[in-house]
Amino acid sequence: MAFSDNYDFELLKNEAEKLVVDELGKQLESCPEEICTCNECVVDMAAMALNAVKPLYRFSLLGTLYAAQAVNEQTDYADSIRDAVSNAIEKVRKNPSHD
Numbered sequence: 001m002a003f004s005d006n007y008d009f010e011l012l013k014n015e016a017e018k019l020v021v022d023e024l025g026k027q028l029e030s031c032p033e034e035i036c037t038c039n040e041c042v043v044d045m046a047a048m049a050l051n052a053v054k055p056l057y058r059f060s061l062l063g064t065l066y067a068a069q070a071v072n073e074q075t076d077y078a079d080s081i082r083d084a085v086s087n088a089i090e091k092v093r094k095n096p097s098h099d
């Protein structure tokens with residue numbers, strides 16, 4: 001039996017995902033520029049932004065409350081999410097994920 005079969009790694013959650021997706025939704029809603037919001041482009045933006053920020057893994061049994069608290073304490077982290085998302089939107093706007 002493989003080591004990974006002995007444990008439930010599904011319990012690991014990267015909270016950055018939720019934060020990036022929430023921020024992406026906010027920024028796209030208020031984006032003044034014409035921008036493609038098809039699934040391909042938006043998921044691409046999320047991937048780009050997520051690669052640019054530090055992951056924020058949590059053991060999900062502890063709940064998301066802890067994560068939310070940690071993020072409030074780390075305003076630098078919230079800033080890095082905002083920057084990463086706006087950079088990702090800009091990149092995909094200039095160079096869409098498809099023709």
Ligand SMILES: [Zn+2]
Pocket residue numbers: 036037038039040041042096097098
């Ligand atoms: Zn698109």
